[in-house]
Amino acid sequence: MANRIQQNMVAFVLNGRPFSVAPDPDETLLETLRQRCGCADVKKGCDEGACGACTVAIDDVAVPSCLVLTVACAGSRIVTSAGLATDPLARRIGAALAEAGAVQCGFCTAGVLITAWSMFRRIPSPDRDTISRELTGNLCRCGGYDLMVEALAGLG
Numbered sequence: 611m612a613n614r615i616q617q618n619m620v621a622f623v624l625n626g627r628p629f630s631v632a633p634d635p636d637e638t639l640l641e642t643l644r645q646r647c648g649c650a651d652v653k654k655g656c657d658e659g660a661c662g663a664c665t666v667a668i669d670d671v672a673v674p675s676c677l678v679l680t681v682a683c684a685g686s687r688i689v690t691s692a693g694l695a696t697d698p699l700a701r702r703i704g705a706a707l708a709e710a711g712a713v714q715c716g717f718c719t720a721g722v723l724i725t726a727w728s729m730f731r732r733i734p735s736p737d738r739d740t741i742s743r744e745l746t747g748n749l750c751r752c753g754g755y756d757l758m759v760e761a762l763a764g765l766g
């Protein structure tokens with residue numbers, strides 16, 4: 611019995627802290643983060659990979675957590691927007707979005723922040739087309755795309 615429990619455990623690093631959970635086989639990372647790890651900052655929108663509200667970084671790559679099974683995250687380094695609260699790059703991104711007025715209702719903002727943070731780590735000076743392409747998976751119901759692209763282009 612103890613061995614079976616041990617086999618079902620999945621260990622990862624979440625926002626710099628080691629976590630160990632026992633997810634259901636079909637449990638998504640979104641469910642795990644919200645229900646087992648207390649990550650209220652990871653939003654549940656469409657729950658089918660279409661809106662980007664649930665975006666987190668897994669080993670620095672931005673992905674919709676509703677499309678990832680938790681059992682596939684063993685050994686991964688997962689970062690949510692709350693984990694970037696003191697990160698200098700994320701703070702610059704957040705400030706630029708806010709200054710540009712690109713944060714309206716805020717529902718998409720955590721996912722956009724993660725996507726932008728991941729982008730700037732790979733592409734330090736993205737042009738507007740690149741930024742637009744990178745943000746494709748993050749829907750903003752408030753229609754702030756132009757302001758987001760403008761804000762992020764100013765950081766490159």
Ligand code: FES
Pocket residue numbers: 653654655656657658659660661662663664665674675676677
């Ligand atoms: S909730 Fe995951 S992409 Fe919409």
Ligand code: FES
Pocket residue numbers: 712713714715716717718719749750751752753754
């Ligand atoms: S600011 Fe409202 S959904 Fe993007």
